Amino acid sequence: MNTARSVFRRAAVAAAAVVTALVLAACGAGSSAAGAPTSTPTTSAPRSAPAGRHDRADVSFAQRMIPHHRQAIAMADLAGERASSSKVKAFARKVRKEQQPEIRTMTTWLKAWGEQVPRGMEGVGHNASAMPGMMSDHQMNRLKGASGSAFDTMFLTMMIKHHQGAIDMAKSEQRHGAYGPAKKLAATIVTTQTAEIAQMRTMLGTGSPTATTR
Incomplete structure (x- = not known):
């Protein structure tokens, strides 16, 4: 038991x-x-979206510089057809090579910021004459009608003025902008186009532009 x-x-x-x-x-x-940590889904920013704070000066810079660059490229295209100097043609190719990627970069910024991308050579809220260094329709038509050495002189003189306008806008961005990459691009434009003005003046054979653009 x-x-x-x-x-x-x-x-x-x-x-x-x-x-x-x-x-x-x-x-x-x-x-x-x-007790296990719960993973919270995160939404990452689009790869093309620029990181960092921007302000209206940055938006204005991109919206004005895009059509400004487009006109420079249009002028460079004319040089490929009408210039007589191989140096002028080579310089025009350089302008196109530099400014096309800058247009794409600024376009990406504006789209990511939800801002309007300008069409053609008109800035958003600005007509061409309001942008420093922009050629008028009359001036562009004169350039289109020129050829040979006369074109070379007119092209270089106009492009010097055009570059000076771009430098003015870039310096304004450096003073008032908040977005780091835009300020960096502005600094690049100032440095590059200042050097190119000196190069064009050398090609013109003068220390300062003397030909009229009217």
């Missing part, structure tokens, strides 16, 4: 131990699941 009771008691203890172990395991699993 004692032996049977002893066996029964040992079986009961063993069963209780198994139940306890199962309960503890279940609790432990629940605690781990509850």
Whole structure:
């Protein structure tokens, strides 16, 4: 009788131990699941979206410089067809190579900021005459009608004025802009186009532009 009771008691203890172990395991699993860090979905910015604060000066800079660059490229295209000097043609190719990527960069900024991208050679909220250095339709038509050495002189004289206008706008961005990449681009424009003005003046054979652009 004692032996049977002893066996029964040992079986009961063993069963209780198994139940306890199962309960503890279940609790432990629940605690781990509850305590595990929950991953929160994050929405990353589009890869093309510019990071950093920008202000209205940055927007205005891009909206004005894009059509300004487009006119410089239009002038450079004419040089490829009408210039007589190989140096002028090479310079025109350089202008196109530099300014096309800058247009794409500024266009990306405006789209990411939800701002209007200018069409053609008109700035957003600005007519061509309001942008420093922009040629009028009359001046562009005169350039289109020229050829040979007369074109070379007219092109260089007009492009010097055009570059000076771009430098003025870039310096304004450096003073008033807030967006780092835009200020950096402005600094590049100042440095590059200042050097190119000196190069064009050398090609003209004068230390300062003397030909009229009227």
